[in-house]
Amino acid sequence: MKIAVLPGDGIGPEVTREAVRVIEALGLPDIEMKEAPVGGAAYKAYGHPLPPETLEIASLSDGILFGAVGDPDCDSLERHLRPEQAILGLRKALTLFANLRPAKVFAGLESHSALRPEVAGAIDMVIVRELNGDVYFGEKGFRTAANGDREGYDVMSYSESEVRRIAHVAFRTAMGRARRLCSVDKANVLETSQLWRDVVIEVAKEYPEVALEHMYVDNAAMQLVRAPGKFDVVLTGNLFGDILSDQASMCVGSIGLLASASLGERQTAHGTFGLYEPIHGSAPDIAGQGLANPMATILSAAMLLRHSLGLASQADRVEAAVAKTLADGVLGRDLGGTAGTTEIGDAVLARL
């Protein structure tokens, strides 16, 4: 079983190292991990954020463990050379259109949420974010208006097949949970969202046991803080999902806790091919200081074991060790504690 390890930039390598140590400590036979450069690190070494060799290693693997990309040194490069294009390019090239971002409060961490403990304690949701379309991948550019004004533009669109395939993922996810699905859009203003809503309603007919509701994204942002416990599965587009998942992370307690799986339809001998990464970025403000919380990446590795390698009991083992570590009060600075990146990794290893 092959895992491609793409650490990336900033805290990416620091948090990925801990997740790799956890996978190694499981002592599984037949696991082969291969590291490849990506992001600003790859640009600086090879002139491209996603070198062809890296894409090949990624596509020949059963699952990809991804750290984070993003480097302030690269922020003025042409867009196609920026580090972020590596993750966007991987998602698109490998047709990883379904991004699952679970958000659940860990026992004992209720009081570490940005919300009141009794509000936070009820959080147990999965955000299903579409990853291959929306304003992210539409035509974009700069132009000059008739009056000489500079304009920037990014075209937002979704096709019905794109909405249909992500809607099926969300309904199936809901079927495996509490059977409640909230589709988040901005259909009161955007035609892209109207089509989104129409198609979700069509797909819903195939899942009569799932209770479907629709919510405008501005209201969803508010409800996520007011009563996050009411959400089970949240289905949304690429841009809204990006924003709402960062918000959900602080409802749970820290962005350093939220993992993700990006899946497509390709099956390998072991499971569904996918890419696994924390939802956070390269955090240049704390990079290189041993302060990053590696839990989100360790939990992403657990998702890789479950979805791509068919090793559900090993995934459970890692998740239980993370939960025990947090319950024992081993917390990074992001959660008001003092534990560093390696110390948190050591604590998880000790509880496997």
Ligand SMILES: NC(=O)c1ccc[n+]([C@@H]2O[C@H](COP(=O)([O-])OP(=O)(O)OC[C@H]3O[C@@H](n4cnc5c(N)ncnc54)[C@H](O)[C@@H]3O)[C@@H](O)[C@H]2O)c1
């Ligand atoms: N998938 C990705 O690779 C990804 C995701 C988001 C942002 N980015 C990139 O990362 C760079 C920085 O972006 P940003 O600052 O907006 O977002 P960020 O997620 O990197 O950081 C936001 C804040 O959260 C903190 N933080 C993030 N992860 C943490 C962790 N594991 N432990 C403790 N604290 C953590 C950071 O210190 C920072 O204060 C940008 O270049 C951005 O494009 C990449």
Ligand SMILES: CC(C)[C@H](C(=O)O)[C@@H](O)C(=O)O
């Ligand atoms: C780095 C960026 C392209 C990325 C996104 O917007 O999808 C990130 O914010 C994420 O959440 O994975």
Ligand SMILES: [Mg+2]
């Ligand atoms: Mg994001």
